[in-house]
Amino acid sequence: MRLPIVYYSQFGHIHRMAEAEAERARSVPGTEVVLRRVPETLPQEVLEKTGAAQFQKEFSKVPVCTPRELTEFDAIIFGTPTRFGNMCGQMRQFFDATGGIWKAGALVGKVGSVFTSSGTQHGSQESTILSVHTTLPTSA
Numbered sequence: 001m002r003l004p005i006v007y008y009s010q011f012g013h014i015h016r017m018a019e020a021e022a023e024r025a026r027s028v029p030g031t032e033v034v035l036r037r038v039p040e041t042l043p044q045e046v047l048e049k050t051g052a053a054q055f056q057k058e059f060s061k062v063p064v065c066t067p068r069e070l071t072e073f074d075a076i077i078f079g080t081p082t083r084f085g086n087m088c089g090q091m092r093q094f095f096d097a098t099g100g101i102w103k104a105g106a107l108v109g110k111v112g113s114v115f116t117s118s119g120t121q122h123g124s125q126e127s128t129i130l131s132v133h134t135t136l137p138t139s140a
C-alpha cells in the first residue's frame, strides 16, 4: 500500500507529528509511506517576522504535493494545525485546487484520515478534524 502524509506546518509541530505517524505506518508490512507538504500561501515577510521561516527550514526538503499526485495513492493522511477551530488556509487552498480530480471521481474508494494540533488543550481540535471530514466524503 502507498500512503502519503500530506500536511501543512508553520512552526514544526504538525511536521513532527507527521514524522511520528510515518514511522508507525512504516512498521506495517507492505506499506510505503511518503511525506508531502501542501504549498505555502503566507508571504515570505510574514514567515520571517513570525519566526516560521526558521522552523520551516527543518522540513523544506519535503516535496510539495500536487492534487494529481493524490490519485497515485491507496490511502491519504492529512495533517493541519488548528486555525480558529478550522483547518489552516493552506490546506483549504490545496483542497480547493482538487476540482479536476474531484470531477473525475479519481479519489473515490480511497481511505482518508486527519490529524491536527492546537496551541491549547481542547483548542478546537475536534472542529478542525470535522472541517476536514466535511471535505473528504465530497472529494471522494
Ligand SMILES: Cc1cc2nc3c(=O)[nH]c(=O)nc-3n(C[C@H](O)[C@H](O)[C@H](O)COP(=O)(O)O)c2cc1C
Residues within 6 Å of the ligand: 008, 009, 010, 011, 012, 013, 014, 015, 081, 082, 083, 084, 085, 086, 117, 118, 119, 120, 121, 122, 123, 124
Ligand atoms: C492564526 C492562528 C490561529 C490559531 N487558532 C488556534 C485555535 O483556535 N486554538 C488553538 O488551540 N490554537 C490555535 N492556534 C495555534 C496553532 O494551532 C498551534 O500552535 C499548532 O500546533 C501549530 O502547528 P504548527 O507548528 O505545525 O504550525 C492558532 C495559530 C494561529 C497562527
